[in-house]
Amino acid sequence: MGFISKSIGRYLLIAHQTAGWFAFLLAFFHGFLLYFDDYQPFSILEIFIPFQSKYQPIFTGLGIISFYSMFLIFLSTDLLKQVGRNVWKIIHLLILPSFILASLHGFFIGSDTDETWSKIVYASAIFVFLLLNFFRFFAKSKKMFENY
Numbered sequence: 001m002g003f004i005s006k007s008i009g010r011y012l013l014i015a016h017q018t019a020g021w022f023a024f025l026l027a028f029f030h031g032f033l034l035y036f037d038d039y040q041p042f043s044i045l046e047i048f049i050p051f052q053s054k055y056q057p058i059f060t061g062l063g064i065i066s067f068y069s070m071f072l073i074f075l076s077t078d079l080l081k082q083v084g085r086n087v088w089k090i091i092h093l094l095i096l097p098s099f100i101l102a103s104l105h106g107f108f109i110g111s112d113t114d115e116t117w118s119k120i121v122y123a124s125a126i127f128v129f130l131l132l133n134f135f136r137f138f139a140k141s142k143k144m145f146e147n148y
Helices: 006-034 044-048 057-078 085-092 095-109 116-146
Strands: none
Touching: 006 044, 006 057, 044 057, 057 085, 057 095, 095 116
């Protein structure tokens, strides 16, 4: 990313890694707490196996798949030297569909989905997601066209 200085890039990398870990840990504790939920309890199988839930199996399954893809991304990052940079990059791109699946999961079966603040949080996250991907694509496209 040539348009960002190295000093700022280091801070962005730290923010990127911290946000990733924060999202992963929140998803983990979310699933963990569902086992103890009195209102809508989930069994261990319903928490870990996609589409097995009695409650909203499709949207619950999307959340589980999203969690597993985040886990795979973290695992591949830890094994970067063993899997190689190209494989790591491909696996890392799973975060794009993972974000979409997690958004669908939360938007359709989140306990606070009907609240205005919740809609603002989802809309803001999706807007930032789309904006960052637009800039990422634009930067790569610009670099690609400069080579010709």
